[in-house]
Amino acid sequence: MRHICKTFNPGTVSEVPLFRDFNLTLRRGSFAAVVGSNGSGKTTILNILCGSVTPDSGEAAVAGQEIVGMPEYRISRFVGRVFQDPAAGTCPALTVLENLSLADNKGKRFGLSGGVSRKRTDFYRSQLELLKLGLEDKLDLPVASLSGGQRQALALLICVMTPIKLLILDEHTAALDPKSSETVMELTDRIVREKRLTVLMVTHNLKYAVGYGDRLLMMHRGRIVLDAEGEAKRALGIRSLTEKFDEISLEAGNSV
Amino acid sequence: MDIFLGLANNVLTEGLIYAVMAIGVYVTYSVLNFPDLSVDGTFPLGACVTGALILRGANPLAACLVSFLCGAAAGCATGLLHVRLHITDLLSGILVMTGLWSVNLAVTGGTAVLAYFKDPTIFNSGFGAALATAAGDWGPALLALLCCAAVKLAVDLYLRTKSGLLLRAAGDNPQYVVSLGKNPGNMKILGLMIGNGCTALAGSVLSQQSGSANIYSGTGMVVMALASVIIGTSLFGRLKALRATSAVVLGTIVYKACLVAAMQLGLPTNYLKLLMAVLFTVALVLRQAAPSGRGKKHVDPTKI
Numbered sequence: 422m423r424h425i426c427k428t429f430n431p432g433t434v435s436e437v438p439l440f441r442d443f444n445l446t447l448r449r450g451s452f453a454a455v456v457g458s459n460g461s462g463k464t465t466i467l468n469i470l471c472g473s474v475t476p477d478s479g480e481a482a483v484a485g486q487e488i489v490g491m492p493e494y495r496i497s498r499f500v501g502r503v504f505q506d507p508a509a510g511t512c513p514a515l516t517v518l519e520n521l522s523l524a525d526n527k528g529k530r531f532g533l534s535g536g537v538s539r540k541r542t543d544f545y546r547s548q549l550e551l552l553k554l555g556l557e558d559k560l561d562l563p564v565a566s567l568s569g570g571q572r573q574a575l576a577l578l579i580c581v582m583t584p585i586k587l588l589i590l591d592e593h594t595a596a597l598d599p600k601s602s603e604t605v606m607e608l609t610d611r612i613v614r615e616k617r618l619t620v621l622m623v624t625h626n627l628k629y630a631v632g633y634g635d636r637l638l639m640m641h642r643g644r645i646v647l648d649a650e651g652e653a654k655r656a657l658g659i660r661s662l663t664e665k666f667d668e669i670s671l672e673a674g675n676s677v
Numbered sequence: 678m679d680i681f682l683g684l685a686n687n688v689l690t691e692g693l694i695y696a697v698m699a700i701g702v703y704v705t706y707s708v709l710n711f712p713d714l715s716v717d718g719t720f721p722l723g724a725c726v727t728g729a730l731i732l733r734g735a736n737p738l739a740a741c742l743v744s745f746l747c748g749a750a751a752g753c754a755t756g757l758l759h760v761r762l763h764i765t766d767l768l769s770g771i772l773v774m775t776g777l778w779s780v781n782l783a784v785t786g787g788t789a790v791l792a793y794f795k796d797p798t799i800f801n802s803g804f805g806a807a808l809a810t811a812a813g814d815w816g817p818a819l820l821a822l823l824c825c826a827a828v829k830l831a832v833d834l835y836l837r838t839k840s841g842l843l844l845r846a847a848g849d850n851p852q853y854v855v856s857l858g859k860n861p862g863n864m865k866i867l868g869l870m871i872g873n874g875c876t877a878l879a880g881s882v883l884s885q886q887s888g889s890a891n892i893y894s895g896t897g898m899v900v901m902a903l904a905s906v907i908i909g910t911s912l913f914g915r916l917k918a919l920r921a922t923s924a925v926v927l928g929t930i931v932y933k934a935c936l937v938a939a940m941q942l943g944l945p946t947n948y949l950k951l952l953m954a955v956l957f958t959v960a961l962v963l964r965q966a967a968p969s970g971r972g973k974k975h976v977d978p979t980k981i
Binding site for chain 2: 492493494495497498501502504508509510511512513514515519522523524526527528530531532533534535537579580
C-alpha cells in the first residue's frame with residue numbers, strides 16, 4: 422500500500438480524516454499481526470485490501486496486482502478473508518460437503534455439471550480430519566448446525582482451499598469462547614506455516630499478537646506507532662505492549 | 678359423485694399448471710429470498726405471447742418455449758433494475774409488472790382477450806390429443822401432470838449442479854459468493870430469469886387449456902404463487918421423503934382445492950380475490966406459529 426489517503430464523511434461535521442499518506446508493505450510469506458484501539462484504522466486497511474472500501478487517493482497492490490477500484494468479488498479470487506462473524510464465511514443452509522464443493526470450484530466455471538463430486542469426498546474428509554474437530558463425520562449436516570468454532574475452522578479451510586496470494590484474518594477469533602478461539606488460532610498458525618501464506622491479522626488479543634506471526638504492528642489514528650519484526654518482535658513482551666497501548670490510549674483522552 | 682370427480686379433475690388440471698408457476702416463485706422467493714412481484718405481469722405475458730403465436734399458426738410447443746424465453750427476459754429486466762440500478766426488490770418487480778401491461782397489450786394487438794378455441798394447442802393436437810383419446814376427461818390433467826413433473830425435475834436437477842449450488846448460496850449468504858470470486862448479482866438475475874420463465878410457461882399452458890389469452894389473468898398471481906409455496910413448504914416441508922419442489926406442487930393443489938371448495942359452498946365469484954388474500958394471510962400466520970420457528974430458511978431446497 423502506498424500513499425493511501427482516506428477521509429470518512431468528508432465535508433460534514435463528523436468528518437474523520439483517517440489516513441494521510443499511509444504506507445505499508447508486507448513481505449511475501451510474512452505473518453503480520455495488527456493491534457490498535459478502536460478507530461485506529463486497522464479494519465479500514467483490511468477493507469481497502471478487500472475492495473469493500475475505496476481510498477480517496479493512493480495505490481494498493483497485492484502481489485503486483487493493482488486492486489483499487491476493482492470490484493470486491495474479483496479481488497476475492499486471490500485475497501482470502503476470514504470474518505469476525507462465524508456466519509459470514511460459510512453458507513449456513515448448505516451442508517458441509519456442499520460448502521466445501523463450492524469452495525473447491527473457486528476460480529473455475531460454475532456450470533451445469535454435478536455440484537457435489539463424490540470422488541472428492543475422501544479428500545474433503547481427510548482435510549477435515551486435520552482440523553481435529555470431528556467435522557469429518559458431519560459432511561451431510563447443514564453448516565447452521567455447527568458451533569461457532571467449527572464454523573470458523575471450516576471458513577478458514579474454505580479460504581485456503583484454493584491458492585491465494587494474501588490471507589486476511591479480521592478478528593477471526595473474537596466471537597469465539599476462549600477454548601475454541603485457542604483451537605482456531607493454533608489451527609491458523611499450522612495452516613499458514615504449511616502453505617507459507619502471506620497473512621495480515623487484525624486482533625484485539627495482545628497475547629495472540631505477541632505469540633503468533635513474525636511481525637507486529639500497532640496502529641493509532643491512522644498511523645503505525647510500533648513496527649517490530651523478527652528478533653525485535655520476540656523481545657517484546659505483553660507487558661511492554663500493554664504499556665505502549667495504554668500510552669496511546671491516554672493520548673486519545675481515555676483513562677487507563 | 679360425477680360432480681365431485683369433475684371438480685377434482687378441474688382442481689388437478691389447474692393446480693398442476695399453476696404449480697409450474699409456484700416452482701418458479703419457489704426459486705425466487707425461497708431459494709433467492711427475493712419477493713418478486715413481476716410475476717403478475719409475466720403470467721399474462723406467457724398467455725398473450727402464446728395466443729398471438731398460435732393465431733399466426735405457430736406450433737403450440739414452440740409457443741410454450743417462446744413464452745418461457747419472454748418470461749425469462751422480463752425476469753432479467755427485474756434483475757437488472759435491482760442489481761445494476763440498485764432499486765429495491767419490491768419496487769423492481771412493481772416497475773416490470775407495470776411496464777409489462779403495455780407490452781402485453783402490444784402483443785395482443787390492443788385487445789384484452791385473444792380467443793383461439795379452434796386452433797391447435799398442446800391439449801388438442803399431437804401427444805395431448807392422444808392422451809385425451811386414451812384417458813378421456815382426464816387427458817388434460819395427465820398432460821398438466823407431465824408438464825409439471827418435467828419442470829420440477831429440471832429445477833431439482835439444476836439446483837444440484839455447481840451453478841445451482843451457487844444460486845442457493847447467493848440467496849443464503851451473498852458474501853460467501855463474493856468470497857468465491859463470483860458476483861452474487863449475476864446469480865440473482867439468473868434466478869429471476871428461471872422464476873419468471875416458469876411463470877410465463879404456466880401462463881402459456883393455462884391459456885392453451887382454456888383456448889384463450891386474457892390480459893387480466895395476471896391479477897393476484899403473486900399472492901397465489903406465494904401462498905402455494907408457503908402452504909406447501911409449511912405443510913409438507915418437514916416430510917423428509919419429499920423434496921421442497923414436490924411440497925410446493927402439493928401446496929398449489931391444496932390451495933386450488935380450498936378455492937374450489939369455497940366456490941362450491943356458495944361464495945360469489947366476486948369474492949375470489951378477497952379469499953385468495955385471506956388464505957395467504959392465514960398461511961403466513963400459520964407459518965410463524967409453526968413449532969420449528971426457523972422460517973423459510975428451514976426448507977432444505979434439495980435434500981441431497
